Structures are given as structure tokens and as C-alpha cells.
Amino acid sequence: xxxxxxxxxWIATARTLxxxxxxxxxxxxxxxxxxxxxxxxxxxxxxxxxxxxxVLMNQVGVxxxxxxxxxxxxxxxxxxxxxxxEFVNGKRVTDEATMEVVEMVLSGLVNKRIVQxxxxxxxxxxxxxxxxxxxxxxxxxxxxxxLVGQPVEVTPDLIHQMHSHGIIPVVAPxxxxxxxxxxxxxxxxxxxxxxxxxxxxxxxxxTDVEGVKDAEGSVITNxxxxxxxxxxxxxxxxxxxxxxxxxxxAAIREGVRAVVxxxxxxxxxxxxxxxxxxxxxxxxRAE
Numbered sequence: 001x002x003x004x005x006x007x008x009x010w011i012a013t014a015r016t017l018x019x020x021x022x023x024x025x026x027x028x029x030x031x032x033x034x035x036x037x038x039x040x041x042x043x044x045x046x047x048x049x050x051x052x053x054x055v056l057m058n059q060v061g062v063x064x065x066x067x068x069x070x071x072x073x074x075x076x077x078x079x080x081x082x083x084x085x086e087f088v089n090g091k092r093v094t095d096e097a098t099m100e101v102v103e104m105v106l107s108g109l110v111n112k113r114i115v116q117x118x119x120x121x122x123x124x125x126x127x128x129x130x131x132x133x134x135x136x137x138x139x140x141x142x143x144x145x146x147l148v149g150q151p152v153e154v155t156p157d158l159i160h161q162m163h164s165h166g167i168i169p170v171v172a173p174x175x176x177x178x179x180x181x182x183x184x185x186x187x188x189x190x191x192x193x194x195x196x197x198x199x200x201x202x203x204x205x206x207t208d209v210e211g212v213k214d215a216e217g218s219v220i221t222n223x224x225x226x227x228x229x230x231x232x233x234x235x236x237x238x239x240x241x242x243x244x245x246x247x248x249x250a251a252i253r254e255g256v257r258a259v260v261x262x263x264x265x266x267x268x269x270x271x272x273x274x275x276x277x278x279x280x281x282x283x284x285r286a287e
Contacts, residue, residue, distance in 0.1 A: 019277070027274055028061035030201035031163075033256075034270060035191035036114065037069035037206060046265065051117035053270045054168060058123055062274070063163045066118075066125075066170045067194060069187030070110040077101050094147040094184045102184045103129075106172040114170050126162060129172035130190060131182060133158040138175030138183040149175040149183025151190065154197035192247040196254025203256050204273060205244055206264030211282035212241060223284045225249050248284045259284045 036050065057064050078085060078101055086093040094102065111127040118125035130136030130151070135158055138149030162169045173190035175183040188205060195203040211219040212228075215236050223231075228245050231237040237245055241261075248259035262269050262281025272280040 024060050024275060027057075027201070029063070031063045031065065031198050032057065032202045032204065032270075032274070033065045033067060033191055033195035033198065033200045034204045035067050035069070035188055035206055036264065037071075037187055041068065041070070041110070041114075042072065047113070047117045048121070049267060050264070050270075051114075051121045051123070053268055054118055054125075055121045055123035057270065057274070058166075058168055064168055065159055065194065065198070065200075066114060066168065067173060067187060067191035068106075068110055068114055068170065069173065070106045071187075073110055074102055074105045077105055088142075088144045091145055091148070093145055096147070099147045099182055099184060103174060103182055106174060106184075111170055111172045118168055118170070123168050124166055125168040125170050127170045127172065128158065129174040130154075130185065130194075131174050131176045134176050135159070135171075136175040136185065136190065136193065138177060138185060140183070147177075147181060147183050149177070149185045151175055151185060151193035154193050156194065156197045159194070159198065186243070188244055188247045192251040192254075192256075192259075195251045195256045195259075199255040200251075201257045202274070203248070203251050203259040204270060205248065205259065205261045206269065207244065207261060208263070208265060209241075209261075210263045210266075211261050211280075212237060212245065212284075220282050223282060224287050225252060225284070226287075228284060245284070252284065252286050257285075 054064050081101065083097055083101060085098060107129050115125045115127045135155055136151050137153040139152050141148045141150045159169050171194065173185040173187045175185045177183055191203060212223060214220050228237065228249055232242060244261055251259055260273055260281050260283045262273060266280065269280050
């Protein structure tokens with residue numbers, strides 16, 4: 001009986017691989033930007049699983065770009081260093097002392113952990129930030145918030161060069177100012193801006209929720225820009241989901257083919273979305 005069950009498992013695995021073929025062909029040569037964040041970043045097992053998925057995507061011809069966050073790690077180090085934060089309308093003011101910690105955590109600790117995880121699975125990842133080669137130039141979001149930046153110019157030549165050499169870029173969401181400043185950029189915002197500049201086929205926003213939900217709490221699998229606007233006006237899309245859908249809409253208007261908001265805690269979420277017929281999470285398209 002055990003042998004029979006194992007054979008069924010093998011047959012199911014083979015069928016899954018066979019059914020993935022059209023999707024593997026569809027995404028060969030495609031650029032996919034993935035915003036990696038949430039609880040998965042702090043879990044070694046989930047980090048390793050994510051890294052394996054990225055290496056597999058790269059192995060079958062997809063060009064992945066990882067953009068990561070790091071808010072909890074930043075908060076932890078600020079607390080350890082006893083650096084007090086000020087808030088304006090609920091948003092942290094990023095002064096120079098805070099910015100030093102932000103850059104240390106994002107470009108150092110978090111970025112290199114992701115790079116190491118991907119390399120440990122047989123990939124070739126290199127960590128960069130939006131400051132490198134002036135890839136992401138920013139203006140202040142609001143002078144009252146200090147060094148919090150909004151990307152205004154994104155030049156993805158460095159990413160193209162890395163992809164041409166089989167390297168997986170891992171990007172810390174830091175931007176260069178026009179007068180030599182370093183700006184802290186929201187991870188989703190950075191991912192959307194980079195995806196738009198690359199005209200990416202997909203932007204995957206990995207979160208700690210299953211996707212965009214309707215009024216009854218069920219995940220909406222397909223949305224358009226119009227339906228996102230309507231759900232937001234009606235208060236169905238609310239709270240922390242609003243900036244994510246705003247990022248998605250902005251990226252689509254910049255030329256990204258589709259954006260998917262999905263649960264990064266789910267095993268193999270990226271592979272399910274790209275290489276199976278049922279996908280994962282909520283897909284947003286222009287129409």
C-alpha cells in the first residue's frame with residue numbers, strides 16, 4: 001500500500017511538471033520583479049524555500065529581480081541603539097541618524113542574507129541598492145518626513161547587465177538624492193518603480209495576506225484598474241492594502257503587464273503563480 005501511494009505521488013509530480021510546460025515556455029526570457037518582505041524574511045526555512053524558487057525560475061529562463069524590505073529589522077536595531085524616532089501623521093521621520101541605521105540594515109544585514117540564501121541554493125545573486133549607478137534617483141516624499149524618498153528617475157541598465165551575465169539582482173530600497181543624500185524608499189514603491197522602468201512582465205508583491213479580498217472576505221483573483229478604483233471608493237480595499245494596490249496600478253500604467261498581490265508565507269507561492277493554471281493571490285491588469 002505504501003509503495004502504491006508513493007507511485008501515486010510520483011505520477012502526480014510528473015503530471016504537475018508536464019502541465020507546467022506551457023507556462024515555462026511562456027515565461028522564458030521574461031522579467032519578473034518580486035517584492036520580498038513580511039514574516040517570510042525572518043524565517044530561515046521560508047527564506048530557503050523562497051531562494052530555491054528563485055533559483056528554479058532563473059534556471060528555466062526567467063529573469064528575476066528581488067526587491068526587499070526590512071522594517072522589523074530596522075526597528076529592532078534602532079531600539080538596541082536607543083535611537084528615538086519621531087512620527088508625523090503616523091509616519092516615521094527619517095533623520096540622518098536613523099538613515100545610517102536604515103542603510104546598515106537594508107544594504108548590509110538583510111540584503112546579504114537574501115544573497116547568501118540564493119547562492120546557497122546554487123544561484124548567482126549579487127546585492128545592490130538603488131544608489132548603485134544612480135539606478136533610483138529620488139525626491140523627498142515630504143520635507144517633514146526627512147530622508148524618505150519617492151523615485152522620480154529609474155535607470156535599470158545595471159539590472160540588464162546583471163541579467164546578461166546570469167546574475168540575480170537583489171535590490172535594497174535605497175535611493176540617491178540629487179544633492180548626494182541617501183533616501184529610504186518604501187519597499188513596495190521601489191519594486192513598482194523598478195518594475196515599471198524594466199517594463200516587467202510581472203510584479204509579484206509578496207505580503208502576509210492572501211490577496212485583495214471582497215466585502216465577504218474572499219480573495220478576488222482577477223482585478224482591473226477600474227475595479228481597484230471602485231473597490232477603494234467603496235471602502236472594500238482599505239488600510240494597508242491601499243498602498244499596495246496603488247503601487248500595482250502605478251506599475252501597470254508604467255508598462256508592467258500584470259501585478260499579483262499574494263501571500264509570501266504560502267509554500268512555493270511564486271512558482272504557483274507563474275507555472276500553474278490556477279495561480280495564487282490577486283492579479284491586477286490594465287483591463
